[in-house]
Amino acid sequence: MIRLEDVTLFVRSAALGSFSNAAREAGLLPGQVSAAVQRLERDLDKRLFARSTRSLRLTAEGEKYLPYALEMLAIVQAGAESLHNTDHEFSGELKIAVPSDTGRNLLLPLLNAFCRQHPKLALRLSVSDQVSDVFRDPVDVAIRYGVLNDSSYVALPLADNNRxxxxxxxxxxxxxxxxxxxxxxxxxxxxxxxxxxxxxxxxxxxxxxxxxxxxxxxxxxxxxxxxxxxxxxxxxxxxxxxxxxxxxxxxxxxxxxxLPQIPGQAAPLNFICPHRRQFSPAIRELYRQLHQALSDIAGRR
CATH class of the missing domain: 3.40.190.10 (Periplasmic binding protein-like II)
Structure with a gap:
């Protein structure tokens, strides 16, 4: 039987790049994290990490399993929230990565308003033009421009007619x-x-x-x-x-x-999560509010 805590430590080890960092984050010893990952590997009958004295990296099987592990943890969290949250009282932490310009000047006021509506919700915001990997980086949502080519992600449009x-x-x-x-x-x-x-x-x-x-x-x-x-x-x-x-x-x-008469390059803005089932009630409501505001702005051109 796969243990949920083993899956959690596997995900954090993949995100942080070492058993030591994952152990420090969880308040455990590195050996305990290593043992948890080995137990998960035995349960799955697959090697998830390639280990060396200097590095820790996912194997092909580990890369394949990671999105399912993230989905599993998200479903458990969403189920717990559904029992404790009433009247849309969201709690917990949302980790969101946004582009620098859009993040500072448009999304930040919208995110502030969302946090004021839900005072029990914590927000960790990454503002950068560097592309975040929603499987490997510790983010729940990434907001990105452009056409998404990776079918392993789920992208919902925020402003698909933006140019x-x-x-x-x-x-x-x-x-x-x-x-x-x-x-x-x-x-x-x-x-x-x-x-x-x-x-x-x-x-x-x-x-x-x-x-x-x-x-x-x-x-x-x-x-x-x-x-x-x-x-x-x-x-x-x-x-x-x-x-x-x-x-x-x-x-x-x-x-x-x-030159407003000449159409520029399409720049659709997307709301990215690793998997549709990771859309917790808080993430679904955030998407609804952002989509309403940003699609309205895009339509004013």
Whole structure:
């Protein structure tokens, strides 16, 4: 019979990369964690970790089993919550990873409101443009842009009609003029940011005559997309970012949309969990509120 505590220690060892770290987190000895994982391996008749004196990594079988272990723990937690939570009084901790710009400027106020509604709920928020692995990192939900290619995840749309737009501040446009065509961007300062460590300097567009990809140049580049937005607001150049990211500045008049007649690259925003059954009542309600707010903003373009 598989023990729930063994599954828990297996999951935390995989997430933290060592038995010692998992033991420290659980208040146990490393030998106790190692013994629990060995017991689970005997129950499954499969080796879950490849061990060495310097590293601990999942085997192919361990990689395959991990999402099911996470699902098992989530179902047990959801069942406990259903017995103790009434009138939507959510408790426990939610671990959420969000993109830097969207996280700071749009999601944070929405998450704050959600926490005020549910004072017994704790939130651990990771704000970064680095992609989180919802199987290996200790997160319950990751909010990501783009089309999801990994079928092992479950993605629910938050704003599936969201696109990138060109924008610049009124001050920049007064000093440098407004580009009237895509080719005119070559005469302007373009603000760049990195995606997965590489400068995103090829901007795709979809005019009526067919798709185009422009090679752009700029003297300002950051690994934080929020910095790129701030540079644009400060009049440093033209930025090409998600409409949702730029909407607060556009609505306030700090930025103006350029060439609005030319569709930009699709940038759907997704709500990611390892498995649909991991959607606890709190996560389902959070998704409902975020979807309502963000799809409304995306529809204002």
């Amino acid at each position: 990138r737009v060109l924008a610049a501040s009124p001050d920049y446009l007064a000093r440098h003029g407004r580009p009237e065509t895509l080719d005119a961007l070559a005469d302007h300062h373009c603000i760049l940011f990195t995606i997965n460590g590489h400068a995103w300097d090829r901007w795709p567009f979809y005019p009526e005559e067919g798709s185009r990809e422009l090679k752009v140049y700029g003297r300002l580049i950051s690994d934080d997309a929020d910095v790129a937005r701030r540079w644009a607001v400060d009049g440093m150049g033209i930025v090409y970012k998600s409409w949702i990211d730029l909407y607060p500045d556009i609505a306030a008049g700090r930025l103006e949309v350029l």
